[in-house]
Structure formats: structure tokens, C-alpha cells
Amino acid sequence: MSRSWLSASNLNRSYDHGPNRVHAVRDLNLHIARGEFLSIVGASGSGKSTLLNLLAGLDTPSSGTIEVDGVMLGELEPRELARYRARLVGMVFQSFHLISHQTALQNVELALYFSDVGPTERRERALETLDRLGLSDRVDHRPAALSGGEQQRVAVARALVKEPEVLFADEPTGNLDRKNSEQIARILMESHARGLTIVLVTHDSEFAAKCSDRTVTMDYGRLVSENDSPRVRHDTA
Amino acid sequence: MTLRDGIVLATGNLWRMKLRAILTITGVVIAIGAFVAMLSFAAGSHGYISNEYQELGLFNTMQVYPGKSSEDDGESKIPTLDMNAVDRFASLSGVNVAYPFDDFSVDAMFGDTLLETRAQALPVAAARTKLFSRVLAGRLFDGDEDREAIVEESFLEMTGTEVADSVIGERIVLAVRKPDVERALFHVLSDESGELGEALSRVVPESLGTADYRRRIMTGTLGGVARRFLEGFLEGGRVERETLIVCGVVRGAGSRSLRTAPILVPAEVARRMSAGTIGTDPAELYAALQSGRLFVGEGGGDGEFPRVTLDLGSRANHDEIGDSIEAMGFEVFSYARQFEEIRRSYLILELGLAVVGLVALVTAALGIVNTMFMSISERRGEIGVLKSLGADEETIRTIFLIESSIIGLLGALFGILLGWIVSRVASIILKIVMEKQGVPPIDVFATPLWLILLAVMIGLGVSLLSGVIPAARAARVDPVVALRSN
Ligand SMILES: Nc1ncnc2c1ncn2[C@@H]1O[C@H](COP(=O)(O)OP(=O)(O)OP(=O)(O)O)[C@@H](O)[C@H]1O
Ligand SMILES: [Mg+2]
Numbered sequence: 001m002s003r004s005w006l007s008a009s010n011l012n013r014s015y016d017h018g019p020n021r022v023h024a025v026r027d028l029n030l031h032i033a034r035g036e037f038l039s040i041v042g043a044s045g046s047g048k049s050t051l052l053n054l055l056a057g058l059d060t061p062s063s064g065t066i067e068v069d070g071v072m073l074g075e076l077e078p079r080e081l082a083r084y085r086a087r088l089v090g091m092v093f094q095s096f097h098l099i100s101h102q103t104a105l106q107n108v109e110l111a112l113y114f115s116d117v118g119p120t121e122r123r124e125r126a127l128e129t130l131d132r133l134g135l136s137d138r139v140d141h142r143p144a145a146l147s148g149g150e151q152q153r154v155a156v157a158r159a160l161v162k163e164p165e166v167l168f169a170d171e172p173t174g175n176l177d178r179k180n181s182e183q184i185a186r187i188l189m190e191s192h193a194r195g196l197t198i199v200l201v202t203h204d205s206e207f208a209a210k211c212s213d214r215t216v217t218m219d220y221g222r223l224v225s226e227n228d229s230p231r232v233r234h235d236t237a
Numbered sequence: 238m239t240l241r242d243g244i245v246l247a248t249g250n251l252w253r254m255k256l257r258a259i260l261t262i263t264g265v266v267i268a269i270g271a272f273v274a275m276l277s278f279a280a281g282s283h284g285y286i287s288n289e290y291q292e293l294g295l296f297n298t299m300q301v302y303p304g305k306s307s308e309d310d311g312e313s314k315i316p317t318l319d320m321n322a323v324d325r326f327a328s329l330s331g332v333n334v335a336y337p338f339d340d341f342s343v344d345a346m347f348g349d350t351l352l353e354t355r356a357q358a359l360p361v362a363a364a365r366t367k368l369f370s371r372v373l374a375g376r377l378f379d380g381d382e383d384r385e386a387i388v389e390e391s392f393l394e395m396t397g398t399e400v401a402d403s404v405i406g407e408r409i410v411l412a413v414r415k416p417d418v419e420r421a422l423f424h425v426l427s428d429e430s431g432e433l434g435e436a437l438s439r440v441v442p443e444s445l446g447t448a449d450y451r452r453r454i455m456t457g458t459l460g461g462v463a464r465r466f467l468e469g470f471l472e473g474g475r476v477e478r479e480t481l482i483v484c485g486v487v488r489g490a491g492s493r494s495l496r497t498a499p500i501l502v503p504a505e506v507a508r509r510m511s512a513g514t515i516g517t518d519p520a521e522l523y524a525a526l527q528s529g530r531l532f533v534g535e536g537g538g539d540g541e542f543p544r545v546t547l548d549l550g551s552r553a554n555h556d557e558i559g560d561s562i563e564a565m566g567f568e569v570f571s572y573a574r575q576f577e578e579i580r581r582s583y584l585i586l587e588l589g590l591a592v593v594g595l596v597a598l599v600t601a602a603l604g605i606v607n608t609m610f611m612s613i614s615e616r617r618g619e620i621g622v623l624k625s626l627g628a629d630e631e632t633i634r635t636i637f638l639i640e641s642s643i644i645g646l647l648g649a650l651f652g653i654l655l656g657w658i659v660s661r662v663a664s665i666i667l668k669i670v671m672e673k674q675g676v677p678p679i680d681v682f683a684t685p686l687w688l689i690l691l692a693v694m695i696g697l698g699v700s701l702l703s704g705v706i707p708a709a710r711a712a713r714v715d716p717v718v719a720l721r722s723n
Pocket of ligand 1: 015016017022023024042043044045046047048049050051094718721
């Protein structure tokens with residue numbers, strides 16, 4: 001395994017839910033190399049989304065540390081953490097989370113508002129990315145006027161437009177049919193080939209095996225198995 | 238995120254919620270409008286006092302008019318507002334100068350133009366009061382016997398003169414017609430046709446008790462006599478001429494009660510000219526005929542004046558002077574008193590506007606708070622997305638503060654417009670009221686730049702203040718929770 005670029009150590013995230021405490025993530029250790037494509041599979045409620053939020057700096061762990069490129073996320077000021085999300089991280093949410101009153105183009109452009117990109121360049125890059133995802137004839141559509149697959153691709157475009165170092169994708173093919181899933185898979189593998197680090201959450205282990213270098217399984221907030229994928233793409237690429 | 242991006246995002250959001258935004262903005266518009274109207278009155282009436290009233294010394298001016306016969310005791314005689322009365326006013330303590338308004342018709346020859354106009358006596362003591370202090374060109378005369386004339390601004394208009402200085406030193410010839418009652422009477426008696434005499438001889442004195450008969454005689458026979466009398470009056474008589482040099486141009490007051498004749502002449506000149514004169518104005522002739530003034534002859538100076546102006550000392554007791562003149566049976570008009578009355582009624586308006594403004598401002602602020610909270614709770618998911626995309630708390634706060642400032646700014650701009658309209662309308666009404674009450678009508682509303690800036694600042698300040706708590710709450714939205722519940 002190559003040198004770790006992103007690592008989580010003894011990571012815990014629990015929620016107090018009345019008298020009960022829900023341990024969404026517990027004692028988790030994970031090392032991800034730069035340029036790696038990692039898939040996380042696991043049952044519903046096993047803590048996959050929670051883990052992604054922690055790694056993306058959107059959520060704070062109850063205990064444990066996350067280190068990205070030698071920087072401890074827990075030691076960052078809120079402003080610096082926001083910068084980390086703005087520049088390094090791309091996120092695709094389980095349920096798209098597009099802004100319903102904005103067009104596809106505006107949704108994608110929004111990702112560049114927080115990283116010193118001028119309006120002209122913003123527009124150019126957003127159009128380019130939408131084009132790359134085969135959405136050039138959908139730029140002025142609002143999410144409601146897009147199909148599920150198109151919405152998901154807009155969400156992916158929004159994550160990729162800022163050319164992040166790492167992409168956290170939460171069930172990007174969750175509700176999609178085979179054809180749309182394959183299209184997303186192709187885009188992810190393409191980006192991976194360009195050197196993007198990807199952490200993909202999916203319940204589709206076949207999909208995981210097909211695209212990623214390595215698959216880990218979560219169960220009740222823990223990593224229970226770690227299987228290297230048969231193909232390690234970036235080794236051969 | 239740049240400020241421009243923030244403004245674009247915020248306006249987009251407001252535009253999307255047009256109706257709600259407009260309603261919220263309307264609240265601010267009403268508040269700012271009320272404030273602007275109120276403050277523009279305060280700003281304007283301040284300038285009003287320090288300018289016109291001060292300049293003309295109106296706070297120290299009083300007008301006396303002939304008394305009216307009271308209904309209940311019709312027997313009591315009405316005192317005449319004559320020179321005798323003027324002297325009595327002048328002797329009251331606190332009265333600096335008392336002078337009558339004593340004008341008469343003249344034919345004025347100025348250059349090539351012949352004007353039928355009016356002239357007025359202006360005693361030197363009166364010329365020295367503030368009322369005549371607005372000298373546009375030249376100077377006032379120094380002696381009551383000087384052979385000089387002062388013209389009022391309206392004279393320039395009549396003669397089509399544009400530069401006030403150009404009339405100084407010019408010659409003006411005033412002509413009045415001296416009546417000749419004997420010749421007028423002779424004209425009646427020398428009725429060649431004999432019709433009048435015949436008509437008069439047909440009058441049956443016994444029937445004069447019948448109202449109907451009386452009316453017929455009055456309008457027919459006696460009317461004919463009067464007509465002939467006036468004909469003779471107008472054709473006869475001698476003409477008196479005075480040649481004067483224009484020495485100054487003054488600006489009079491705009492009000493009816495202070496209006497001066499277009500030509501002002503020294504007292505002595507006026508006395509010479511107006512003694513026993515009568516104008517050519519038919520209405521005036523009739524009036525003179527009726528009152529018997531026409532037959533007074535060339536006594537002079539014993540006429541009755543339409544008004545007497547008093548110039549009071551700075552420490553004069555207005556009420557005391559007013560009361561003692563009223564006790565003599567005259568009517569008194571005090572500008573200071575009148576102004577106070579108008580001012581008081583407008584203070585009530587001002588107070589009303591202040592209350593409306595304050596209530597509206599508080600309501601508007603609550604409206605903004607409410608709108609912002611609604612907007613935020615609707616957009617929790619959006620805030621979560623923005624945060625996941627890298628927006629920090631500062632940025633989120635800024636976006637919402639910009640949104641509430643735009644509400645305040647638009648509210649302020651339209652509010653200024655509303656306030657301006659309200660103050661214009663109130664100003665027009667007030668001018669009409671002032672004109673009616675005989676006070677110089679002056680614009681007491683002003684909308685200076687500082688007032689506009691202040692209104693913008695109030696609008697912005699209130700909206701920013703109203704936005705602070707909602708924006709802080711927006712900034713604190715937990716993105717994980719927001720995205721999960723969306
Ligand atoms: N804000 C929260 N408050 C309380 N419990 C929470 C909260 N967020 C997550 N959990 C709990 O943590 C556990 C993990 O949730 P998470 O969303 O990470 O699961 P998941 O693996 O992504 O599931 P799925 O595959 O259904 O998306 C769940 O049991 C969930 O109920
Ligand atoms: Mg999940």
C-alpha cells in the first residue's frame with residue numbers, strides 16, 4: 001500500500017439520542033493513498049455517510065483525528081476548514097441536494113463562489129464540466145425539469161468543477177438504472193485516471209469492485225473487512 | 238465570495254420571493270416616508286424662520302385694520318382709521334413706527350411706457366423698517382420731501398425691465414387727476430336733452446314708500462344721474478404732475494396683507510398728489526361717491542386708510558399693544574401670533590408623523606426579522622449545501638445581511654420618494670392656508686441632501702440591525718443536520 005495521504009485514526013462519532021447513544025462511527029482507522037479509488041460498502045445505517053461527512057470536514061468527530069496531507073483537520077480554524085472544503089474537497093450527496101431554484105449551470109457555478117474564481121472563469125468551467133457530463137443541452141434547466149440521472153450528473157459536475165483533490169461520493173448511483181449508473185461509473189473512473197482521489201460509498205459491491213482499487217466494508221460504525229480490489233487501476237494506468 | 242456575488246445571490250433570492258419582499262419593503266417605505274416628511278418639515282420650517290420672517294422683521298410687525306361694526310350694538314360708532322389713529326398707535330409704548338398704507342391711482346410715464354398703476358406714500362421712518370430692507374438696487378430715500386421714487390419688483394415686470402440697476406436714476410412722471418366736483422355737478426345740470434330733469438320731475442315722492450317703485454327709480458332715473466355725474470367728473474378736473482427720479486428697487490413681501498404699491502414715493506410728494514384726488518378706476522369712483530369721500534374737497538390727510546402697519550421694538554409686548562388697539566375699536570393682525578398658530582397646528586402633524594414613523598419603523602424592523610427568519614428556515618438545505626461547498630460562517634452571515642440591507646435600501650429609496658411626495662402635498666396645502674391667513678406663503682418643507690443620506694442610513698441601519706440575529710442563526714446552521722433533514 002502506498003503512503004497514506006488521508007488518514008483517520010481512532011475515529012468516533014456518536015449522537016445522543018434521548019437516553020440512547022448512537023455510535024455512527026466507532027474506533028475507525030483508515031488510510032487512503034493519494035490518487036486511490038476507495039469504495040466503502042455496508043448495510044444501511046452502518047455509518048457510511050457519517051464517515052464521509054467527517055472526512056470532508058463537514059462534521060466533527062467525537063474523538064479521534066483526521067489528517068489530510070499532513071494537516072490535522074481538528075486543528076484547523078473554522079475558516080480554514082471551510083477553505084479545505086472549498087478547495088480540496090468535492091462532495092456528491094446521497095440525495096443530490098441541488099438548489100431547486102437555480103439552473104443546472106448556476107448550481108455548478110455555485111461550487112466556485114468560495115474559491116476566488118472570477119465570474120467569467122466560473123461560467124466557462126461550469127459549462128465545460130457540464131459538457132463533459134453530457135449535459136450541455138440542460139444547462140438552463142432547473143432540477144425539477146431534470147431526470148434523476150441528470151440531476152445526479154449535475155451533482156457530480158458540481159463536485160468536479162472545482163477540480164478537487166478528493167471526491168467523496170455518497171451513493172452516486174443510488175436511484176439510477178443500469179445505463180445511468182454506468183455513465184456515472186465511467187465519469188468517476190475517468191476522473192480517477194486523471195489522478196483524483198475518490199472515496200465512494202455504495203451498497204452495490206459489484207459496482208464497487210468494478211471501479212475501485214480497494215473496497216472496505218462498514219458494519220455498525222466499524223471497518224470490518226478490507227479487500228483489495230482485483231484490479232488496481234492506477235498501477236496499470 | 239466577492240461582495241458582488243453576495244449581492245447577486247441576495248437579489249436573486251429576493252426576486253424569487255417577490256411578493257414577500259415587496260410587502261416587507263413596503264413597511265420600510267412607510268416608516269422612512271413618515272420620517273422624511275417629518276424631518277423635511279423640521280428642516281424647512283427652521284430655514285423659514287431664519288429667512289423670510291427674520292428678513293422682513295415680521296415677528297415685529299403688526300397690521301391694524303378698520304374695526305367692524307358689531308352686530309349687537311349697531312349704534313356704537315366705528316372709529317376711523319385716520320391719521321389721528323396712526324398718531325395714537327405711534328404713541329403706544331413698544332411701537333417704533335406706525336404708518337398707514339395710503340395708495341392712490343396714478344398714470345406713470347416711464348420712458349416710453351404709460352402705465353396705469355398705483356403709488357403709495359412711504360414715510361422715511363417706514364422705509365427704514367425691515368419690511369423695506371430688501372433693496373435690489375440703488376437705495377431708499379432719505380427725506381420725506383425728496384423728489385425721488387422707489388419702485389417695487391412688480392414695477393420691473395410691468396415695464397419689462399430685467400436688470401434692476403438699469404432703472405436707477407431714470408425719470409418717472411406721475412400724473413393724478415384732481416377731481417372737480419363743481420364741474421361734475423354742472424355736467425348733470427347742463428343735461429342738454431333735458432331728459433334727466435324730466436325724469437326726476439316725474440318721480441312721485443309719495444310712492445317712494447313702495448319697495449318696488451323705489452327700486453325702479455334707483456336703477457333707472459337715479460342711475461342716469463350718477464352716470465352723468467361721473468362723466469363730468471372724469472372729463473373735467475385738472476391734472477397734477479410730479480417728476481421723480483427712481484432711486485431704488487425693493488423686493489416686497491409675497492403676501493396680500495403686506496403688498497406694497499408698485500411705486501413708492503416720499504410722504505410729502507404723496508400728500509401733494511393724493512390730496513383730494515380720486516383715481517380713474519370706476520369701482521373706486523363709485524365707492525368714493527357712495528361714502529361721500531368724493532365731496533371732501535382738497536382738505537387732504539383726513540382720509541381713512543385701509544390698513545396701518547406698526548413696526549414694534551424687539552422687546553415690545555405684542556399682546557399688550559394688540560389689546561390696547563383692539564380696545565380702541567380696531568382690528569389687529571400679528572404675524573408672530575399667526576405664525577405661532579400655524580406652527581402649532583403643524584407641530585401636531587409633525588408629531589403624528591413621528592408616531593407613524595416610529596411605529597412603522599418598529600413594525601418594519603419586525604417584518605424584516607420575520608421575513609429573514611422565514612427565508613432562512615426555508616433555505617436550511619441551501620445553507621447546508623453552501624457550507625459543504627466551502628462557505629464559512631462569515632460568508633453565510635454576509636449573504637443574509639446583504640439580503641436584509643437590500644430590503645432596507647430599497648425601502649429607504651422609495652420611502653424618500655414617498656416622504657418627498659407627502660411633503661410636497663403638505664406644502665401646497667400649507668401655502669394655501671398661509672395665503673388665506675395673510676402670512677407670506679413660503680415653502681416650509683425642505684429635503685436637503687443630509688436628510689436623504691440620513692434616511693438611507695436609517696433604512697440601512699434598521700435593516701442591518703434586523704438582519705443580525707437571523708443572519709447569525711443562518712451562519713450557525715449545522716450542515717450535516719440541514720442536509721440530512723432535507
Ligand atoms: N444527526 C443524527 N442524530 C442521531 N442519529 C444519527 C444522526 N445522523 C446519523 N445518525 C445515526 O447514525 C447511524 C449512521 O447513519 P448514516 O447516515 O451514516 O448511515 P449510512 O450508512 O449512510 O446509511 P444509508 O446506507 O442508509 O445511507 C444511523 O443509525 C443514524 O440513525
Ligand atoms: Mg448514507
